[in-house]
Amino acid sequence: MQTAGTRLIGLILFLVWLASPVRAGELAVSTDFPGGSAEVVEIDQRGRSITVRPAGDPQFGWPCWWYFKVTGVKPGETLTVTVDGSQLKQANGQKLSASWALPERAAFRADGTNWLQTSPGTRDGDRCCWTQQVDSGQAWFAWGPAFVPADAQTLVDQLSREHEDVTAFELCKTRAGRSVPALVVSQTDANAEDRMVIWVQARQHAWESGGSWVGRGFIEWAVSDDPLAVALREKADIYYVPIMDIDNVATGNGGKNQVPHDHNRDWSETPRWNAVQAAMKSLKQFDDQNRLVMFVDLHNPGANSKQPFFYIAPPELNTNRRKALQDAFIAVCREEMQKPLRLDRSTPSTGPKYDKRWKEISSNWVRSATREHVVGITLETCWNTPHSNPRGYMTVGRQLGRGISRYLKQDPREPRDLN
Ligand SMILES: [Zn+2]
Known part of the structure; x- marks a missing residue:
């Protein structure tokens, strides 16, 4: 009781x-x-x-x-x-x-x-x-594994602490005043003015978090002991931006098709977004120095895609040489990207029918504003599979890196037999 x-x-x-x-x-x-x-x-x-x-x-x-x-x-x-x-x-x-x-x-x-x-x-x-x-x-x-601005900052800081060839830097401040972290992998050597430049970036569309994980897999591979990574570092400077649209990632917004237009429709004479402006300026400078050889923009596609795929140059922007180099790059990527996600054989393009601002898409800007030997390409990694998690995404990033290194075994700036 x-x-x-x-x-x-x-x-x-x-x-x-x-x-x-x-x-x-x-x-x-x-x-x-x-x-x-x-x-x-x-x-x-x-x-x-x-x-x-x-x-x-x-x-x-x-x-x-x-x-x-x-x-x-x-x-x-x-x-x-x-x-x-x-x-x-x-x-x-x-x-x-x-x-x-x-x-x-x-x-x-x-x-x-x-x-x-x-x-x-x-x-x-x-x-x-x-x-x-x-x-x-x-x-x-x-929706997918988050990768927020603090993750980008931590990644570039950590890699620059751990590797003497890596330097973290701020690409720019956003319109809202946030820092856009970036890094460059560059070995100091005598022929710095002749070294190739590779530019890899992710998250022009904020919601596509998988792109940042693919990017992380790529850059961690790029500083690794894999002989292909070592060979790549010996001849190329590697620029990497984990998140382009920092503001929308920070605020949990989607970014894609934002008003008046998103980052990947901004590569024009008058870019609105500071990260795009800064990237364009650097890329133009590297191209003027005849050093730029590759630009890769990382995205996640629609829900029905079950394999990674490349958006390639539309016919309007292609030349025989550009197409041959792009094909050579995709061919080695196809050999590398087998498991767990196999590169799709289908290679759509983003021409006039894709979007009225098609010329302001980053890869298309690269294809039209830089030298013919520069491969500018978009990699879309599927987000709706059992492997669309950090491990699977980072594997795709590593495979992308191996593809880039194999493709660049021969310097694309030199004339090559294109048959
Ligand atoms: Zn996208």
Whole structure:
């Protein structure tokens, strides 16, 4: 039988529990961190399920990206996460297909661990629902493995600390005043003025986080002991920008087709975005020095792509020599990119029918503004497969690096037999 005293203590504990803003075991969603984006539709505490919508502002690009933190998890329990993509809109008010926001497998990270993928979710119209056992008190869920400005800064700083040939630098400040981290791998030697230059960049479209992971795989390979990496460093300076559209990555916006146009429609006489302006200036300078040989722009494509592929030069910008060099590069990449993701044989192009601002796409600008021997190309790495995670993406990046090195065994600036 309870005494009055124990009843009173029980009542006090109950009142304290009622008053605490987040009760133990009570699921809560937050997005107040770089890259965070989600609008909570419903949290079912009894069913342990969370429903959100991507919260990006269409003015800042397609709102396909979502990323949130869950606290109040009882370690070992299974959560159900549903993303409602039924209300996705473009800046002009038109509907955006929910598929852009609904990967078959969501990205998931428990406390202090790497990004993993959930099991395939269950699609119901414009919604998708995933279940995941969580073995810690908190977890993060996202459209894909996040890679935010701090990750870019940490990566360039770490590589420059660990490798004497690597120098981290700031490409520019964004319109909002954020720093755009970059690095260059360059061996100091006597013929610096003749060294080839390679430029690799990612995230002109902020939501395409996979591009940054491919880029990380590439640059970590580039400073490695792989004989092909050593050979590449001996003759080429390697420039690398992990995130071009820093502002939209930081704010959790999509970037793609933002108003008035996105980074990859900005390579014009009057670029609006500072990162594009800075990249164009450097590339032009390296080309004037006859050093630029390769420009690679890293992206994620549409939901239905299941293999990585290159967007190649449209016929309008091709010449026999340009095409032959591009074909030679793709041929070695095809040999390298076999597993786990095999390079697609199909090579679409971004000509006048693709977009009215097709000339302002970065690869097309490179193809039209630099010397004929420069290969400017876009690599789209699929995000909707069981290998579209950091490990798979970084493998593609390493394979890209090996392809670049093999292609550059012969200096493309010298005339070569193109038959
Ligand atoms: Zn893109």
